[in-house]
Amino acid sequence: MRGSAVRADVWLSDVGAFVRTDVESYLASHPEDRYPDVLVERLRQLGVFGATVPVEYGGSDRPAPEVARLGYELASGWQSLAALTGTHLKLCGQLLRHGTEQQRRTWLPLMARGERVFARAYHEQGVADPAALRSTAALHGGTGRLSGHKSWVTNARHADRIVAVVRSGDAVIGVVTDPRRPGVEIGAELPRPGMLGVSLTEVTYRDYEFDPDTEVIGGPGHDLTDALRGYDVTSYVARALGSADAVYACALRFVRKSVHGRPAEARGAIGLRIGELATRRAAMHAVWQCLQQPAAGNHPPLAPGAAKVFTTATLQELVRAAALLCGGTGYAGPLPALGRHYRDALALPIIGTPNDTLLSLIGERELAGEDA
Ligand SMILES: Cc1cc2nc3c(=O)[nH]c(=O)nc-3n(C[C@H](O)[C@H](O)[C@H](O)COP(=O)(O)OP(=O)(O)OC[C@H]3O[C@@H](n4cnc5c(N)ncnc54)[C@H](O)[C@@H]3O)c2cc1C
Numbered sequence: 001m002r003g004s005a006v007r008a009d010v011w012l013s014d015v016g017a018f019v020r021t022d023v024e025s026y027l028a029s030h031p032e033d034r035y036p037d038v039l040v041e042r043l044r045q046l047g048v049f050g051a052t053v054p055v056e057y058g059g060s061d062r063p064a065p066e067v068a069r070l071g072y073e074l075a076s077g078w079q080s081l082a083a084l085t086g087t088h089l090k091l092c093g094q095l096l097r098h099g100t101e102q103q104r105r106t107w108l109p110l111m112a113r114g115e116r117v118f119a120r121a122y123h124e125q126g127v128a129d130p131a132a133l134r135s136t137a138a139l140h141g142g143t144g145r146l147s148g149h150k151s152w153v154t155n156a157r158h159a160d161r162i163v164a165v166v167r168s169g170d171a172v173i174g175v176v177t178d179p180r181r182p183g184v185e186i187g188a189e190l191p192r193p194g195m196l197g198v199s200l201t202e203v204t205y206r207d208y209e210f211d212p213d214t215e216v217i218g219g220p221g222h223d224l225t226d227a228l229r230g231y232d233v234t235s236y237v238a239r240a241l242g243s244a245d246a247v248y249a250c251a252l253r254f255v256r257k258s259v260h261g262r263p264a265e266a267r268g269a270i271g272l273r274i275g276e277l278a279t280r281r282a283a284m285h286a287v288w289q290c291l292q293q294p295a296a297g298n299h300p301p302l303a304p305g306a307a308k309v310f311t312t313a314t315l316q317e318l319v320r321a322a323a324l325l326c327g328g329t330g331y332a333g334p335l336p337a338l339g340r341h342y343r344d345a346l347a348l349p350i351i352g353t354p355n356d357t358l359l360s361l362i363g364e365r366e367l368a369g370e371d372a
Contacts, residue, residue: 034188040084049113079239095107134146144175144212151202181209288307308358
């Protein structure tokens with residue numbers, strides 16, 4: 001039985017209050033590219049790091065819609081917090097599904113309390129198929145050795161452990177690595193337009209030694225790439241929605257204050273653009289609702305991938321239109337959140353599975369199917 005200590009509505013409203021007070025005031029007074037220790041500490045206190053961990057391992061075992069709502073709330077304030085916690089929560093799920101009972105008992109309570117925050121090192125530039133990963137782990141006597149290079153790892157610099165997803169013979173395994181041990185090099189901060197504050201770096205392993213009995217997750221029969229599908233894709237939809245609602249509210253507040261006193265034709269044009277923003281936002285919400293419900297009647301089912309493509313692409317259009325509407329004030333002035341959402345939104349169609357890849361998978365499936 002699921003047994004969250006704090007009721008969902010209370011917990012989510014606490015997270016929402018944290019976003020609107022702590023996160024907003026933090027961003028108003030700190031450089032965006034600094035690691036937000038104080039906010040991470042508050043996330044620990046709010047029990048965010050244990051949201052996907054079963055109660056018996058010290059977590060609150062929130063159901064998927066609540067975890068998605070968590071991503072929504074955090075993203076409405078700062079996408080970087082949703083990225084940091086999202087990766088950790090996915091890894092809690094992977095340990096639960098693919099770890100041994102001993103690993104679950106060792107790691108999950110620490111992960112649930114946020115005493116060990118996990119990052120994931122999977123992607124290698126230009127490698128789409130896990131079987132083609134260049135990073136490998138091998139056994140030498142009773143010791144494992146890991147070598148390879150990972151191109152982008154969110155939170156590598158501050159994470160307590162990094163799960164490196166690598167090839168070992170024919171299998172794809174995860175190795176729980178300690179970035180402070182010899183054989184791991186965390187690269188320099190990668191230059192980027194958004195998703196700041198939480199580090200994004202390359203990670204290189206050179207003959208990193210690990211214990212194959214306790215530090216390997218998965219192996220034959222386990223698909224460690226499962227987190228790239230299902231919930232993972234859905235989580236980006238929730239995050240896009242969080243940004244869209246925040247941007248819409250910001251633009252509407254600005255326009256309501258500034259529209260009076262403008263000539264009639266300007267009011268008409270502004271009204272039209274607000275109508276466009278409201279329509280895009282409503283469509284994103286409709287897609288989200290659709291994703292929660294099974295397909296019915298003559299409607300085609302909505303694949304999570306299609307929902308990610310639609311919402312993350314629509315978010316970009318929405319943020320661009322909002323920035324136009326807010327003019328110079330939105331670009332350089334008292335609405336810094338708009339610029340941040342604008343820059344952060346660029347990453348969403350790329351991360352996880354890129355939108356184009358999802359589209360070609362959907363297209364392939366459509367082509368292979370029967371005529372409607
Ligand atoms: C901000 C950020 C944070 C990230 N954090 C992490 C992390 O914590 N851990 C981690 O492991 N990775 C992370 N990544 C990596 C991220 O998941 C990859 O960048 C993403 O999966 C895309 O891989 P790629 O960049 O190699 O793109 P590529 O595979 O090189 O694709 C580039 C483009 O080519 C086209 N394309 C490629 N394949 C296809 C196809 N089959 N069909 C149609 N079009 C195609 C698409 O237009 C695609 O966008 C992060 C990336 C970013 C930007």
